[in-house]
Amino acid sequence: MSTLLDGQTPSSRRSGGRPRVVDADADGRFRELARALSLDPAARFVGGYVDWEWGHVRHVFDGLVEPVRGRAVLEIGCNLGATAIVLAALGADVTAVDPNVRYLELAQANAARHGVAGRITFLHVTDSTHLPFDRGRFDWVSCNSVLEYVPPEVLPGVLRELDRVLRPGGIAAVVGTSNRLWPRENHSRRWFVNYLPRWVDRLSGRRWARGVGVWQIRRELHAYDDLTRARGGRLYVALKARMGVRGRKLLVLDAASRVLGALGISPGALAPTTSLVLRKR
Numbered sequence: 001m002s003t004l005l006d007g008q009t010p011s012s013r014r015s016g017g018r019p020r021v022v023d024a025d026a027d028g029r030f031r032e033l034a035r036a037l038s039l040d041p042a043a044r045f046v047g048g049y050v051d052w053e054w055g056h057v058r059h060v061f062d063g064l065v066e067p068v069r070g071r072a073v074l075e076i077g078c079n080l081g082a083t084a085i086v087l088a089a090l091g092a093d094v095t096a097v098d099p100n101v102r103y104l105e106l107a108q109a110n111a112a113r114h115g116v117a118g119r120i121t122f123l124h125v126t127d128s129t130h131l132p133f134d135r136g137r138f139d140w141v142s143c144n145s146v147l148e149y150v151p152p153e154v155l156p157g158v159l160r161e162l163d164r165v166l167r168p169g170g171i172a173a174v175v176g177t178s179n180r181l182w183p184r185e186n187h188s189r190r191w192f193v194n195y196l197p198r199w200v201d202r203l204s205g206r207r208w209a210r211g212v213g214v215w216q217i218r219r220e221l222h223a224y225d226d227l228t229r230a231r232g233g234r235l236y237v238a239l240k241a242r243m244g245v246r247g248r249k250l251l252v253l254d255a256a257s258r259v260l261g262a263l264g265i266s267p268g269a270l271a272p273t274t275s276l277v278l279r280k281r
Contacts, residue, residue, distance in 0.1 A: 081107030233257030
């Protein structure tokens with residue numbers, strides 16, 4: 001049996017609290033795999049990624065709209081598994097997919113070191129336009145900081161497949177996605193690449209990282225109600241407040257959200273990183 005840092009066995013770990021590293025053997029495995037991928041296990045968005053997501057994306061799933069406890073949740077593009085681990089800690093039945101088998105192995109080790117591996121099914125899926133799930137299989141679908149990495153010619157098919165596997169009344173959360181409306185691409189931190197036309201890639205022989213336009217998402221997910229517009233954008237403001245936004249910045253955000261809400265515009269659609277919580281009709 002794996003050695004646990006707090007004396008618990010993996011099966012005895014209860015869901016609902018902040019995920020902690022509890023398995024020393026799995027922690028060592030995670031660090032080994034991270035270094036093999038030239039990642040620093042001590043970096044915020046490697047070893048500290050779960051803590052980051054607990055303070056941020058958790059609030060989308062932790063009762064702000066409706067709780068995920070006991071719900072079937074699909075995490076598309078799970079990367080290091082941080083969001084999947086947060087979802088599992090909140091009591092969700094999580095299925096996490098990724099096209100990169102080495103990152104999937106790292107995500108599995110990450111879940112094991114946090115003691116929630118039994119609540120997550122990890123699957124290697126190379127083609128997200130054909131997911132191995134029945135229609136309406138999931139109550140939630142999570143897309144966290146992933147859609148901007150999908151090739152633009154494939155993105156419509158991925159979104160249509162997301163729609164297929166989500167049940168009517170289910171929720172699609174698109175968060176942390178670099179918004180192409182903004183002059184600076186959020187992940188690469190490069191200025192103005194969001195505005196480059198695609199033919200620049202062909203001429204330069206390089207694929208420039210770009211965000212995703214909200215219109216691209218809503219074109220495929222059109223039969224959805226945008227919950228981030230609820231009550232004049234108040235849900236979005238509540239989300240940011242839970243994430244730690246305070247003082248004058250929160251007041252400005254609140255005022256802007258009320259104006260945008262009155263105009264029928266989701267404040268999350270105009271943020272540097274898109275935040276859309278969409279309920280399927």
